[in-house]
Every structure is written in C-alpha cells, then in structure tokens.
Amino acid sequence: MLPREAYTDPAVFEWEQQAIFSGWRCVGHAGDIATPGTQRAVGSGASGVLLVRGDDGTVRAFANTCRHRGHELLACGAEAKRRTIVCPYHAWSYRLDGSLRNAPAFNEFDDFNPDDFGLAELRLVNWHGWLFVDPSGQDSDFAQHVAGLEDVVAPYRPEELRIVARHSYELATNWKVIAENYQECYHCSSIHPELSRISPPTSGENLELGGAWMGGWMSIVDGAETMSLDGRSSGVAIKGLSDQELRTVMYLVGYPNLLVSLHPDYVMTHLMTPLAADRTHVECAWAFPKEVAERPDFDPSYAVDFWDLTNRQDWAACESVQRGLSSPHARPGPLAPDEDGVYQFVTRVARAYLG
Template sequence: MVSQPLSASLSAAPPASTRAFPPAPVDPGGLAEALRPFGESRMLPRAAYTDPAVFEWERRHFFGGGWMCVARASELRVAGDQLAADVGAGSVLLVRGEDGAVRAFANTCRHRGHELLPCGSAANAKAIVCPYHSWAYTLSGQLRGAPGFRGTAGFDPSAWPLAALPCAEWHGLVFVDGSGGAAGPLPLAALDEVIAPYEPQRLVTAAVHGYDAAANWKILTENYHECYHCPAIHPELCRVTPPRSGENYASTGAWIGGTMELRSGAATMSLDGRSNGVPLRGLLGEALRTVIYIQIFPNVLLSLHPDYVMTHLLVPVAADRTRIECSWAFAPEATARADFDPGYAVDFWDLTNRQDWAACEAVQRGLSSPHASPGPLAPDEETVYAFVTTVARGYLGERVVERAVEATAELPLPRG
C-alpha cells in the first residue's frame, strides 16, 4: 500500500492516573524510539518479539483486557450452538441462545471451576452442562440444576449463574471483552462504512485452513501491513496487483489498513486473475477493481475482494508461535452453483500465506540473535508504523480504542 502522510496524531504515554494497564516489561527508551515521527522512528525493541514475559503481558492485557475477535458468527448458526475459544490467559464459552443472540461466558463452572467445554471444541445442546459434576445452566447462563443440592438449606441456584462477558456480533465476527467490561463499546464505528457493502454476515464460508507459524503474532501482523516484501517473495501476487498500488486509511489505532488495485485484466486475486465466483452485490465501480486490507486490533486480518472475503484470526500461543485460522467466504449465489469451486481463491492465498509464514519465521529466528536491534521503517511501511505505535502506546499503559483523527484521507470506498 502506498505511503501517505499520517493523519492520526500520536499521543504521548498516558499519565499514570489514567493508564488502563500497568506498563509492559519493555525498555521505555526503545518505545520512545518507536514513537518518534514516521521517517525517524525504529521498530519495537527485540524483547517485544522474543521475551516470554512480554508475551504474557500481551496475553493478559491486549488479548484478555479488551475486545478480541474469538469466532465467526457462522460457527454459531442455531440455538444451542456452543463454542469454546481462547481469550487472554483463559477461555470463553460462546452460546447462541433461543432468542438468536450470541452470549459469552467465562469457560468455568461455578461449582469447582471445571471448563464447560474444551477450548477449540464445539457442541449443540439445549443446556450448558459441566462434564465434571453435571451442573447444568440455561443458554442464558442461569443455573438450572445442581445434582445433590436439591433441598440443601441456604443453597440458592439464582446466586450461581455463569460469569457473563461483554459480547458483540459485528459483520459476521464475534468479539468478546475478556476484561469483563472495562474496555467500553466495540471501537469500530468508523470502520462500518468500509465493511458494510461487502455484507460479510451474508456470505457463505466455503473453506477454512489452519496454520501454525513459528513466529510472534506481531511479526505476522507487520508483514500483512506492507507489500515492500512482495516483489521478493510473492511473484504470483505481483502478477495480479501492483505492489505499490493503492492508498492507506487514516489510522484510528483500533483498526489499520489500506487498499491495493487489481491489474488490468485481473478480476480478482487468484493465480490467473480469473474468478470462479460472482461480484459481491454491494459493490460498484472502483470497488470491483480494489482489494482492501484491514487489521482489527489485536487479532483480525480482514481482506476484502470484489468476489470474496478472507479472514485471518490470530491466536498467540507463545512469544515465538501463533496459530492462524484462515477462512474464505463467498456470495451465496456463487456457492449454490453446482460447479462452484473456491480453489481459485483458496489456492492463491494458501500459497501466499505459506510464503509469508516462511518469511515471518525467518524474521523470528533473526530477532532471536542477541545482536538484533530495531531497524528503521521504509517509506512504504506507513501502516507498519501505525501498528507499531499502537502497540508501543499499549505497552506504556494506554488501552487500544478508536481514536479521533485530524482528517480522513480521500480514499476509494466501496459504494453500493
């Protein structure tokens, strides 16, 4: 994505009295270098990518202390659908209720703390039942049965509901605030105009791939934010989109991204530039020649194409390991065709993903050297700078929320 002047003002670290988190165990001098103006700054200190203590701080505060995407809404289609997912240092149980709403609960029974569902697994049932002692809860989290407690003096089932967590469905994604409510509303209002014409909640997920990368989650995210590396490792991508095309959105911190353009003759991002799908019905004009790349902090990479939407969900496992779930969703009128094959998009991005993960793993190995030190950012790495400064401010104690920007760049938006 082409570099444009940053519109967002970069605030200094918040005073101690207004910090949302305690500062991370990262060298403040290195963070000050990362927060210098674009063109003068450096990358984050090496410890941000390699130190287990920094990773544990991130897991508690970035991934467990605010909003985090935990699932696709399509994984919870009907009443009784249940899914357990990682959130910070613990896990959350998602449930689709009889009223159609998705609710989130801490994945821990109120009796002895047993997890209600193994993390990463799914089920469908009319109740939430702990597999340890069979305590049973309604889909709204109220205790409805505790074997052996009937008639016990002083035992009030209404006093033992599951611990509810703030939960929001947003354009086909499910977000949970692992802090229990300190983060405020989901900070994505400014992004609605960009995402809405693609109607992700209407699309049909036709393929899901899981990856395990031996790299820090921030290295994967930084790689996503620039095409400076594309000529060196992505010849297939460069054949369908010019690496220096497009522009960047003014960053709010809660989300960062920009656009790239398709080459003449290419209908979409595929190995031959051809599409086996159909254009998404909400797109017209320039939107049919544009690909949008958005990162929602901390763990969503959302790629919007003229005929499909690709979503990466990052789950940090260790300082040097990240699980990635990549899904591809298409218009229902395309997936309903007998001859529909999502391979044109899946094969292209599976190849591109593997090229990226290999590069990111090499970065992780390089940063493990005690001689590695933070380098400068290239002029084409403005969105990397927006991400790095968001992380640096977070390390200093600032909660990542949607900040106001001084001006909004004149950028191509999809129009319906």
C-alpha cells in the same frame, strides 16, 4: 521496530495476553454458532471463552469456567450441541442463557440460591457476522473500537456471505510479526511474484481511521478480475460494490487479532490466536456470495489456492524473522516509507505498553 524482547520474551507475551487481549478481540464467526444449543470453546486459561447460541437465537459469550470448581465447560476448540451447558466434572448444568439449571446434591440446602451461581457473561458484539468479546468488560464502546470502518466494510455485506473453505496454520512466530507482515507490501516483489503480477506492490494507500483498526487498499491490474493465479474469478462479484471497490482489495487489521481482506468477489479473514511468544495459530477462512457458494459445482480453489500459496510464502518469511529476532544481536531497524502501515501497528502496540 519494537525492541526484540517484544517478540521473544515470554514475560512480554503474558503481559500482552492480560492487557491487550483482555479487551475487544475477535473470537469467531456467527455462522459457526448457527443454531440454538450450539456451543464452542475458544481459547484457554485466562482467555477462555464459551460461545453459545440461546433458544432466543442470540449468541452469548461466557467465561469458560464452571461456577462450582472452575472446570472448563468445554475443552479449548471443542464444540457441542445440546439444550443445556453441562460441566463434565460434577455435572453442574446451565441453561443456554447462562443461568444455573441444576447443581446435583445442592437442592436440599435452603440457603443455596441458584441465581447466585450463573455463568460469568462477557460483553459480546456481532459485527457484520464477526463475533467480538471484551473479557475485561472495561474496553471502550465497540462503536469506538471500529470507528470509521462502517462505510469501508458494509458495502461487502460480509454477514451475508457463506464461508466455504478454511485452512489452519500453526506458525513458529510471534503474532505481531504476522500482523506487521500483513501491513506492508514492501516485501511483495521479493517473495510474492504471483501476487505482484495481479496487484502492483506500490499501488494503493493506507487509511486514517479513528478507532482501533488500521489498513489500506491496493489496486488490481487492468484485465484481472480478482486475486487469483490467473486473475480470473470463478465466482461472482459482490452486489452493490462501487467501481473503485471492484478494482481494489482492502486489507484491514482488526486489532489485535483479526486480519480482513475485502475482495471484489470474496472476503478472506485470518484469525490469529497467540499460543506463546514464538507460536501463533492462524485460521484462514474464505467467504463467497450465497448465490455462488450454494452451487453444487462451485469450486473456490481459484481464491483458496492463490492465498494458500501466498500465505505459505508469508509464513516462511515470518518464521525466519522470528528466528532472526531470537539472536542476541538483533536490534530494531528503521522502517521504509512503504512500511507506514507497520508504523501504525507498532505505534499502537507501543502505546499499549506505555499504558
């Protein structure tokens, strides 16, 4: 494990926000910014991002700060749909491409050049429907960030799926505790009886990937179709999957804040937003093939209820870990052989600490 201060010290948390979360991180799904003029604010302060779909259909990311006096263009978590971006403080307005449209009372000054006051645009990549931003502008090429993943993710065609359900959770735990829990099933037989009946905790193996992501697969027992309480699916299998993909679930950590679970008939994501050293917001989303998602009688609860139950079992454990780590007597312990995924994750974090 990492030292307890990595999970409890506010100074470590602030450093992580500046160093780890200033590089490539997921900020949402392109489907949430569906039409021109749609605007959405993600994060706040140094990590604040404004996502905007332009008239040309392109999604862009801007620092969520007005070029006049720095007021947020939208409050964190807020959404808007309009033809311009308008600061609510002094009504400076911007086109959807970020260029300054109007600065009230400044048009009378000959030396004021609107071209000098466009919004600060950030590097953004739409990868299989997920939006990734690099606020620092200094992280590696995105292709390196996801090296080795295209063949793993592409068969599920997540960009073509339709998100039909979301759950939001606010957890009293550090973001790394959540990611570490996700990276192992050493705990599954203890706290996940429902999951263990459908997917053997000792099945599968972790992948060796060249980029910043990590993860591995677990198998589904014979006679079950997917991860649900009874093993049955009320949806349809994603077209084009191999026999192996139809019998397994792939669990990936999109370092640092996206957890992706690829199932035979749906894709589930957990998007983590760290709020404090001991507090994390998690949005869980379930996406299904369009042909079933668009049916008026489609009920996604077979997947949603299963994972909401599993999530809450995990959240109770993660919050207990956080409380335990708050003890001055907490010391790093050894990792079991089945926790090699945790080792991959904490090693990546430790390397970030070393710079």
